[in-house]
Amino acid sequence: MENVVLIVHLLLALSLIGVVLMQRSEGGGLGMGGGGGGVMSGRAAATALAKVTWGLAIAFIITSIALTVIAASNSGDASVLDRLGVQPTEAPAADAPAGSDLLPPVTSDAPLTPSAN
Template sequence: MQTVLIVVHLLIVIALVGAVLLQRSEGGALGVGGGGGFMTGRGQANALTRATAILAALFFITSLALTLLANLHRAPRSIFDTPGAATPAGQAQPAATPGTDVLDQINQIQQQKSGAAPAP
């Protein structure tokens, strides 16, 4: 599913770049690109403007869909489940038992500093 959506996304990107490049510039280009050409007239300009808007909307939709698909099977994580920050130089970090969370590690560190026996 994700591969199909990526291919559709890339096709939309290519079409969007083409639609933007086909539009007539409105000055500031020192005369480059002006004059007659492939797409002239108001009707074609309106069609290109609409096509660009539609392609831009599709681009955002496919981008959001790809983001949701990428995060669909990812389990949420909490910052409290990760090990604590590094200790300053000169201090030894106490060994944490596997499977404990940050709060248990903080309690162990405080107990080791105070020299008290661990609470049940």
């Protein structure tokens, strides 16, 4: 069920992108308003594309909510780590000095202070 809704959601997203790109720019930004005639007049085409855009946008929101509800119902009370089967790591023993394994090994040949050249 989730896969079907996800596929519909992706198709709606691609359709919505296409319809928005087909619409005529009314802002006149960069002077690229495009003229061009067609079967429908400019006003009728804008109204039809606006209605299609609204319909696709509403369907996109509905599928978004449906995917959220499906994901929430599938998650349950288990965490991601429970589903992976990973056991939490043990804390280090209390008697081990903290951070001692982070220090570099000390060799007797190396000088403890930097030498001046």
